[in-house]
Amino acid sequence: xxxxxxxxxxxxxxxxxxxxxxxxxxxxxxxxxxxxxxxLSWLFFDVLLPMGSVIAYVxxxxxxxxxAEYVGFVVMGGAMxxxxxxxxxxMSSQLYWEKEQGNLALYIMAPNSMMSILLGMALGGLIATLxxxxxITVLGSWLFDVHYVVASPFALFAVFALSMVALYGMGMxxxxxxxxxxxxxxxxxxxxxxxxxxxxxxxxxxKSLPFxxxxxxxxxxxxxxxxxxxxxxxxxxxxxxxxxxxxxLLILAVLCVVFLGGAKLLLDxxxxxxxxxxxxxxxxx
Amino acid sequence: xxxSPAKSSWTESWRSFKIATWLGWQIASNWTDPFMFAIYxxxxxxxxxxxxxxxxxxxxxGDFSNPxxxxxxxxxxFYTYVFSVMNGVAYAVIDDRxxxxxxxxxxxxxxxxxxxxxxxxxxxxxxxxxxxxxxxLAGIFFLHxxxxxxxxxxxxxxxxxxxxxAMLAMLGLLLGAVSLLVVRHSGFLADGVxxxxxxxxxxxxxxxxxxKWLQPVGFAIPITYWLELxxxxxxxxxxxxxxxxxxxxxxxxxxxxxxxxIVFGVISVFVFRICDxxxxxxxxxxxxxxx
Numbered sequence: 144x145x146x147x148x149x150x151x152x153x154x155x156x157x158x159x160x161x162x163x164x165x166x167x168x169x170x171x172x173x174x175x176x177x178x179x180x181x182x183l184s185w186l187f188f189d190v191l192l193p194m195g196s197v198i199a200y201v202x203x204x205x206x207x208x209x210x211a212e213y214v215g216f217v218v219m220g221g222a223m224x225x226x227x228x229x230x231x232x233x234m235s236s237q238l239y240w241e242k243e244q245g246n247l248a249l250y251i252m253a254p255n256s257m258m259s260i261l262l263g264m265a266l267g268g269l270i271a272t273l274x275x276x277x278x279i280t281v282l283g284s285w286l287f288d289v290h291y292v293v294a295s296p297f298a299l300f301a302v303f304a305l306s307m308v309a310l311y312g313m314g315m316x317x318x319x320x321x322x323x324x325x326x327x328x329x330x331x332x333x334x335x336x337x338x339x340x341x342x343x344x345x346x347x348x349x350k351s352l353p354f355x356x357x358x359x360x361x362x363x364x365x366x367x368x369x370x371x372x373x374x375x376x377x378x379x380x381x382x383x384x385x386x387x388x389x390x391x392l393l394i395l396a397v398l399c400v401v402f403l404g405g406a407k408l409l410l411d412x413x414x415x416x417x418x419x420x421x422x423x424x425x426x427x428x
Numbered sequence: 429x430x431x432s433p434a435k436s437s438w439t440e441s442w443r444s445f446k447i448a449t450w451l452g453w454q455i456a457s458n459w460t461d462p463f464m465f466a467i468y469x470x471x472x473x474x475x476x477x478x479x480x481x482x483x484x485x486x487x488x489x490g491d492f493s494n495p496x497x498x499x500x501x502x503x504x505x506f507y508t509y510v511f512s513v514m515n516g517v518a519y520a521v522i523d524d525r526x527x528x529x530x531x532x533x534x535x536x537x538x539x540x541x542x543x544x545x546x547x548x549x550x551x552x553x554x555x556x557x558x559x560x561x562x563x564x565l566a567g568i569f570f571l572h573x574x575x576x577x578x579x580x581x582x583x584x585x586x587x588x589x590x591x592x593x594a595m596l597a598m599l600g601l602l603l604g605a606v607s608l609l610v611v612r613h614s615g616f617l618a619d620g621v622x623x624x625x626x627x628x629x630x631x632x633x634x635x636x637x638x639x640k641w642l643q644p645v646g647f648a649i650p651i652t653y654w655l656e657l658x659x660x661x662x663x664x665x666x667x668x669x670x671x672x673x674x675x676x677x678x679x680x681x682x683x684x685x686x687x688x689x690i691v692f693g694v695i696s697v698f699v700f701r702i703c704d705x706x707x708x709x710x711x712x713x714x715x716x717x718x719x
Contacts, residue, residue, distance in 0.1 A: 184610045184611065188610070188617055188620050189620070191620075192617075192619075192620025192621060192623055192624055193619075193620055193623060194623075195620065195623035195624030195625070195626060195627040196623035196626060196627070198627050199623065199626045199627040199631075199632065200483070202627070202632075202633050202637050202638065203480065203483060203484075203500070203632050203633055204483065204487065205633075205637055206496065206632075206633035206634070206637045207483070207484060207487040207488060207496070208487070209486075209487045213486075213487070243527060244526075244716060327459055327460065330459055330460070330468055333468075333472065334467075334468050334471055334472065336472065337471070337472040337473075337475035337476050337479075338471060338472075338475040340475065340476075340479060341475045341476075341478050341479050341482070345479075346479055346483055347479075347482050347483050347486050348486070351482055351485070351486045352482070
């Protein structure tokens with residue numbers, strides 16, 4: 144670390160440019176990854192309790208005497224639900240919460256970019272949720288004896304990674320849009336939660352829906368991500384797949400660009416609008 | 429005229445409940461126009477029902493004549509109350525503490541907190557009633573759910589519904605008590621608990637589907653009996669096709685439901701007192717968490 148003329152270390156180092164950007168990303172992800180561990184109740188509430196719904200849907204298939212791969216579909220869908228819930232409640236509506244709690248004005252006053260705050264939220268949320276998703280997958284697979292036959296681990300990883308980038312990019316874009324909302328933000332999040340579970344095929348192959356509905360639902364990264372992952376992880380997956388995995392990978396890559404670019408544009412726009420209209424610290428309760 | 433302590437306590441509880449009901453309804457509904465609010469209220473349960481309909485349809489090839497379908501469909505429709513009522517009561521703690529930051533004022537106001545929280549759950553009951561009605565109507569008109577108004581046992585239906593909703597409100601109070609001690613991400617508490625109860629209550633499959641060692645859990649929770657009574661009152665002949673609770677007649681089921689509701693109600697009040705005390709001791713009443 145640099146010392147001043149008298150040989151003293153500075154109390155702090157002033158970062159600028161990319162270093163400031165990444166420091167801000169890490170700083171915003173810190174409470175989600177490390178801070179959260181100080182209150183371990185989430186292990187019970189966010190990991191064990193959501194398993195209840197997953198198991199319930201598995202048992203519906205058992206009651207209907209469905210083929211075994213559907214059980215695996217539900218387990219995988221249950222794990223991916225954790226990411227959707229995180230994006231919806233801890234990304235999209237997060238800036239609304241920050242505004243309500245007074246942090247938003249501080250973020251904007253600080254010399255960091257707002258994009259770094261959003262990226263930090265996404266990174267922290269993704270890592271924290273990954274642990275939940277892994278636990279749900281491991282527990283569900285163990286409980287219901289789910290067998291995976293992964294043809295191409297690299298392709299599976301690529302699909303997952305692209306899905307996550309696109310999904311969290313979508314969350315960043317929504318977070319910007321939600322800056323303009325008041326109490327509607329909470330209601331909108333609540334309203335879209337279950338319909339997205341439906342149209343993205345969390346518990347059944349998306350191919351079961353009418354073609355145009357499935358095609359429209361493909362704008363949600365989870366839809367194609369989940370479909371491609373099922374095709375790559377289960378022997379019967381290809382038979383029940385909506386599009387080929389290569390096409391789905393390509394669309395996911397496009398969605399990544401669209402959502403991340405959209406997040407930047409929308410954030411700039413809403414920030415300007417909110418500053419102009421003096422709504423950054425407004426709290427319509 | 430001065431009221432006796434018991435009467436004064438009752439009056440205060442009733443007043444707290446009434447005001448909280450009005451407040452809960454305003455919070456739930458006044459952010460938008462009535463049309464948008466109606467859509468908002470029904471979209472979640474309709475989507476949830478649609479997930480099950482698609483799952484059923486994929487596996488059976490669209491054979492909706494199997495008695496299992498109305499069993500699943502009605503169980504799921506009425507299960508809407510479980511989340512809405514429990515969440516309405518429990519989430520009021522998080523909402524007031526972390527969003528409106530008014531929980532501390534509620535505590536110093538001359539109100540009864542349990543009555544206040546129960547009142548906040550009434551809005552959930554009203555909106556979920558709309559959802560349940562629309563879901564059932566969609567089932568009758570589009571999915572051939574065998575429902576005949578003349579065959580419905582209305583007295584049994586009304587009594588079961590009232591006892592069931594009261595029981596759910598008390599379970600919500602239990603979750604509200606726990607919410608006093610945990611951070612904001614426990615906003616999903618009612619979601620998670622209703623997911624677990626969904627698993628054990630036979631809402632969307634007969635309890636026989638559960639492993640034998642888990643079935644006693646289903647028999648220990650009041651929601652199982654409540655859903656069975658609701659199904660029997662609406663589509664008696666279909667509900668009786670499943671052996672789970674066939675050994676009990678309606679009156680016996682009602683007795684079990686009432687008994688378990690009282691037990692869980694007493695536990696809820698007891699747990700609320702403990703959590704309330706701990707939250708005051710630890711200074712958690714005005715805590716704000718923001719992960």
